[in-house]
Amino acid sequence: xxxxxxxxxxxxxxxxxxxxxxxxxxxxxxxxxxxxxxxxxxxxxxxxxxxxxxxxxxxxxxxxxxxxxxxxxxxxxxxxxxxxxxxxxxxxxxxxxxxxxxxxxxxxxxxxxxxxxxxxxxxxxxxxxxxxxxxxxxxxxxxxxxxxxxxxxxxxxxxxxxxxxxxxxxxxxxxxxxxxxxxxxxxxxxxxxxxxxxxxxxxxxxxxxxxxxxxxxxxxxxx
Numbered sequence: 001x002x003x004x005x006x007x008x009x010x011x012x013x014x015x016x017x018x019x020x021x022x023x024x025x026x027x028x029x030x031x032x033x034x035x036x037x038x039x040x041x042x043x044x045x046x047x048x049x050x051x052x053x054x055x056x057x058x059x060x061x062x063x064x065x066x067x068x069x070x071x072x073x074x075x076x077x078x079x080x081x082x083x084x085x086x087x088x089x090x091x092x093x094x095x096x097x098x099x100x101x102x103x104x105x106x107x108x109x110x111x112x113x114x115x116x117x118x119x120x121x122x123x124x125x126x127x128x129x130x131x132x133x134x135x136x137x138x139x140x141x142x143x144x145x146x147x148x149x150x151x152x153x154x155x156x157x158x159x160x161x162x163x164x165x166x167x168x169x170x171x172x173x174x175x176x177x178x179x180x181x182x183x184x185x186x187x188x189x190x191x192x193x194x195x196x197x198x199x200x201x202x203x204x205x206x207x208x209x210x211x212x213x214x215x216x217x218x219x220x221x222x223x
Contacts, residue, residue, distance in 0.1 A: 010067040012137060017063040017144045020108055021077040022053045024148060027104035028097055029080040035093035037086040045080045053077040079158070091167065098163030105149035112142040113219045120223065142219060146212035154207070157184030 026048060029040025045052055054060065058076035087093035116138040123131050155161035157180060169177055180187075196202045 009136070009140075010064070013067045013140055013144065014060065014063045016137075016141050017148070018050060018054060018059050018077075020105060020141070020145050020148055021059055022048055022050050023104050023108060024101040024152070025053050025077045025080045027100040029082065031100035032080070032082040032087070032093075032097045035096060036088040037082050037084075037093075039083045039086065040080045043081055053080075094163055095167040098160045101160050102149040102152050105145040105152075109142045109145040109149070109215075109219065112138050112145065113223060116142070117223050139220070143212070143216050146216050147208055150208060150211040156187060157181040 026046060029046050032039065033041050033046065040046055050059075055076065055078045058078075062076075082097060084090045084094050087097075116135060119131070119134050119138065123134065126134070152159050153161040153164070155165045157177075162177075162181070162184075166174060166177060196204070
Protein backbone atom coordinates (compact mmCIF):
# COMPACT_ATOMS: atom_id res chain seq x y z
CA UNK A 1 0.00 0.00 0.00
CA UNK A 2 1.13 3.53 -0.77
CA UNK A 3 1.06 6.26 1.84
CA UNK A 4 -0.66 9.57 1.12
CA UNK A 5 2.75 11.22 0.78
CA UNK A 6 3.90 8.64 -1.77
CA UNK A 7 0.72 9.06 -3.82
CA UNK A 8 1.18 12.83 -3.82
CA UNK A 9 4.75 12.34 -5.05
CA UNK A 10 3.54 10.02 -7.83
CA UNK A 11 0.91 12.55 -8.91
CA UNK A 12 3.47 15.33 -8.81
CA UNK A 13 5.95 13.31 -10.88
CA UNK A 14 3.32 12.56 -13.54
CA UNK A 15 2.27 16.22 -13.71
CA UNK A 16 5.87 17.38 -14.13
CA UNK A 17 6.56 14.74 -16.78
CA UNK A 18 3.46 15.83 -18.71
CA UNK A 19 4.48 19.50 -18.58
CA UNK A 20 8.06 18.70 -19.61
CA UNK A 21 6.84 16.54 -22.51
CA UNK A 22 4.64 19.40 -23.75
CA UNK A 23 7.59 21.81 -23.72
CA UNK A 24 9.63 19.15 -25.55
CA UNK A 25 7.07 18.94 -28.38
CA UNK A 26 6.63 22.72 -28.63
CA UNK A 27 10.41 23.03 -28.99
CA UNK A 28 10.33 20.71 -32.02
CA UNK A 29 7.62 22.82 -33.67
CA UNK A 30 9.26 26.15 -32.82
CA UNK A 31 12.60 25.14 -34.35
CA UNK A 32 10.80 23.75 -37.41
CA UNK A 33 9.09 27.12 -37.82
CA UNK A 34 12.40 28.95 -37.49
CA UNK A 35 13.76 26.64 -40.20
CA UNK A 36 10.92 27.46 -42.59
CA UNK A 37 8.21 24.89 -41.85
CA UNK A 38 4.99 26.37 -40.36
CA UNK A 39 3.16 23.01 -40.18
CA UNK A 40 3.12 22.87 -36.37
CA UNK A 41 2.05 26.51 -36.07
CA UNK A 42 -0.75 26.04 -38.60
CA UNK A 43 -1.93 22.96 -36.69
CA UNK A 44 -2.18 24.97 -33.46
CA UNK A 45 0.62 23.05 -31.78
CA UNK A 46 2.88 25.95 -30.79
CA UNK A 47 1.11 26.31 -27.46
CA UNK A 48 1.76 25.13 -23.91
CA UNK A 49 -1.93 24.23 -23.57
CA UNK A 50 -1.66 20.50 -22.69
CA UNK A 51 -4.93 19.72 -24.50
CA UNK A 52 -3.15 20.28 -27.81
CA UNK A 53 -0.40 17.77 -27.08
CA UNK A 54 -1.16 15.10 -24.51
CA UNK A 55 -1.73 11.47 -25.38
CA UNK A 56 -3.90 9.42 -23.03
CA UNK A 57 -1.50 6.49 -22.82
CA UNK A 58 1.89 8.05 -23.40
CA UNK A 59 1.37 11.24 -21.40
CA UNK A 60 -0.65 9.92 -18.47
CA UNK A 61 -1.04 6.17 -18.10
CA UNK A 62 2.56 5.24 -18.99
CA UNK A 63 4.27 7.70 -16.59
CA UNK A 64 1.71 6.85 -13.89
CA UNK A 65 2.50 3.13 -14.12
CA UNK A 66 6.24 3.79 -14.17
CA UNK A 67 6.02 6.10 -11.16
CA UNK A 68 3.98 3.53 -9.23
CA UNK A 69 6.57 0.86 -10.09
CA UNK A 70 9.33 3.08 -8.78
CA UNK A 71 11.53 3.08 -11.89
CA UNK A 72 12.67 5.89 -14.18
CA UNK A 73 9.67 7.86 -15.40
CA UNK A 74 9.32 9.04 -18.97
CA UNK A 75 6.41 9.84 -21.26
CA UNK A 76 5.56 11.01 -24.72
CA UNK A 77 3.07 13.50 -26.09
CA UNK A 78 1.52 13.45 -29.55
CA UNK A 79 4.36 14.26 -31.95
CA UNK A 80 4.28 17.77 -33.36
CA UNK A 81 3.74 17.53 -37.13
CA UNK A 82 6.34 18.91 -39.47
CA UNK A 83 7.13 18.59 -43.17
CA UNK A 84 10.82 18.03 -44.00
CA UNK A 85 10.16 19.18 -47.58
CA UNK A 86 9.31 22.67 -46.30
CA UNK A 87 12.54 23.09 -44.35
CA UNK A 88 15.01 25.48 -45.94
CA UNK A 89 17.93 23.07 -45.54
CA UNK A 90 16.17 19.70 -45.05
CA UNK A 91 19.16 17.57 -44.13
CA UNK A 92 20.58 19.99 -41.55
CA UNK A 93 17.25 21.33 -40.32
CA UNK A 94 15.76 17.88 -39.72
CA UNK A 95 18.63 17.27 -37.30
CA UNK A 96 18.04 20.62 -35.57
CA UNK A 97 14.32 19.91 -35.21
CA UNK A 98 15.07 16.49 -33.71
CA UNK A 99 17.59 17.84 -31.21
CA UNK A 100 15.32 20.71 -30.14
CA UNK A 101 13.21 18.44 -27.92
CA UNK A 102 16.07 16.93 -25.87
CA UNK A 103 17.74 20.37 -25.74
CA UNK A 104 14.57 21.82 -24.20
CA UNK A 105 14.72 19.15 -21.50
CA UNK A 106 18.34 20.01 -20.71
CA UNK A 107 17.40 23.68 -20.43
CA UNK A 108 14.51 22.81 -18.13
CA UNK A 109 16.83 20.70 -15.96
CA UNK A 110 19.30 23.58 -15.71
CA UNK A 111 16.50 26.03 -14.89
CA UNK A 112 15.21 23.67 -12.19
CA UNK A 113 18.71 23.40 -10.72
CA UNK A 114 19.10 27.19 -10.66
CA UNK A 115 15.70 27.60 -8.96
CA UNK A 116 16.65 24.97 -6.40
CA UNK A 117 19.84 26.87 -5.58
CA UNK A 118 17.86 30.10 -5.20
CA UNK A 119 15.33 28.36 -2.97
CA UNK A 120 18.03 26.99 -0.69
CA UNK A 121 19.86 30.34 -0.56
CA UNK A 122 16.86 32.62 -0.08
CA UNK A 123 14.13 30.41 1.32
CA UNK A 124 15.49 29.86 4.80
CA UNK A 125 12.72 32.00 6.28
CA UNK A 126 10.04 29.67 4.90
CA UNK A 127 8.40 26.99 7.03
CA UNK A 128 10.50 23.83 6.97
CA UNK A 129 7.75 21.77 5.33
CA UNK A 130 7.32 24.33 2.54
CA UNK A 131 11.07 24.47 1.96
CA UNK A 132 11.35 20.68 1.79
CA UNK A 133 8.40 20.34 -0.57
CA UNK A 134 9.71 23.09 -2.82
CA UNK A 135 13.10 21.39 -2.99
CA UNK A 136 11.41 18.03 -3.68
CA UNK A 137 9.37 19.47 -6.56
CA UNK A 138 12.42 21.03 -8.18
CA UNK A 139 14.53 17.90 -7.79
CA UNK A 140 11.82 15.78 -9.43
CA UNK A 141 11.54 18.38 -12.21
CA UNK A 142 15.28 18.18 -12.90
CA UNK A 143 15.30 14.40 -12.79
CA UNK A 144 12.34 13.81 -15.11
CA UNK A 145 13.73 16.24 -17.68
CA UNK A 146 17.09 14.47 -17.75
CA UNK A 147 15.36 11.12 -18.19
CA UNK A 148 13.19 12.52 -21.01
CA UNK A 149 16.26 13.98 -22.70
CA UNK A 150 18.36 10.83 -22.73
CA UNK A 151 15.46 8.46 -23.38
CA UNK A 152 14.55 10.44 -26.50
CA UNK A 153 18.16 10.33 -27.69
CA UNK A 154 18.04 6.53 -28.00
CA UNK A 155 18.63 5.90 -31.74
CA UNK A 156 15.46 3.90 -32.34
CA UNK A 157 12.40 5.11 -34.27
CA UNK A 158 10.28 7.03 -33.42
CA UNK A 159 12.57 8.63 -30.83
CA UNK A 160 14.54 11.77 -31.62
CA UNK A 161 17.79 9.83 -31.67
CA UNK A 162 16.63 8.09 -34.84
CA UNK A 163 16.62 11.45 -36.64
CA UNK A 164 20.23 11.92 -35.60
CA UNK A 165 21.01 8.59 -37.30
CA UNK A 166 19.20 9.82 -40.43
CA UNK A 167 21.59 12.78 -40.66
CA UNK A 168 24.43 10.35 -41.41
CA UNK A 169 22.50 8.28 -43.97
CA UNK A 170 22.10 9.00 -47.68
CA UNK A 171 20.40 7.49 -50.70
CA UNK A 172 18.93 4.01 -50.38
CA UNK A 173 20.11 3.57 -46.78
CA UNK A 174 18.16 6.69 -45.80
CA UNK A 175 15.04 5.47 -47.59
CA UNK A 176 15.29 2.05 -45.93
CA UNK A 177 15.51 3.72 -42.56
CA UNK A 178 12.38 5.73 -43.32
CA UNK A 179 10.59 2.47 -44.18
CA UNK A 180 11.77 0.94 -40.91
CA UNK A 181 9.79 3.54 -38.99
CA UNK A 182 6.49 1.80 -39.78
CA UNK A 183 7.64 -0.94 -37.40
CA UNK A 184 9.09 1.54 -34.92
CA UNK A 185 6.90 0.89 -31.90
CA UNK A 186 7.26 -2.88 -32.14
CA UNK A 187 11.05 -2.53 -32.42
CA UNK A 188 11.20 -0.13 -29.49
CA UNK A 189 9.13 -2.37 -27.23
CA UNK A 190 11.14 -5.42 -28.25
CA UNK A 191 14.55 -3.89 -27.64
CA UNK A 192 13.68 -2.05 -24.45
CA UNK A 193 11.32 -4.53 -22.77
CA UNK A 194 11.26 -7.99 -24.33
CA UNK A 195 15.02 -8.44 -24.67
CA UNK A 196 15.66 -7.58 -21.01
CA UNK A 197 13.11 -10.18 -19.92
CA UNK A 198 14.75 -12.80 -22.14
CA UNK A 199 18.39 -11.93 -21.44
CA UNK A 200 17.90 -10.96 -17.79
CA UNK A 201 19.68 -7.65 -18.35
CA UNK A 202 18.15 -4.17 -18.36
CA UNK A 203 20.05 -1.99 -20.85
CA UNK A 204 17.53 0.85 -20.52
CA UNK A 205 18.04 1.29 -16.78
CA UNK A 206 21.81 0.94 -17.15
CA UNK A 207 21.84 3.57 -19.89
CA UNK A 208 19.64 6.01 -17.96
CA UNK A 209 21.70 5.53 -14.80
CA UNK A 210 24.92 6.25 -16.70
CA UNK A 211 23.50 9.35 -18.44
CA UNK A 212 20.53 10.97 -16.70
CA UNK A 213 21.51 9.59 -13.29
CA UNK A 214 25.11 10.72 -13.50
CA UNK A 215 24.19 14.20 -14.73
CA UNK A 216 21.52 14.54 -12.03
CA UNK A 217 24.11 13.67 -9.36
CA UNK A 218 26.54 16.23 -10.82
CA UNK A 219 23.91 18.99 -10.87
CA UNK A 220 22.76 18.26 -7.32
CA UNK A 221 26.33 18.26 -6.05
CA UNK A 222 26.74 21.76 -7.51
CA UNK A 223 23.70 23.14 -5.66
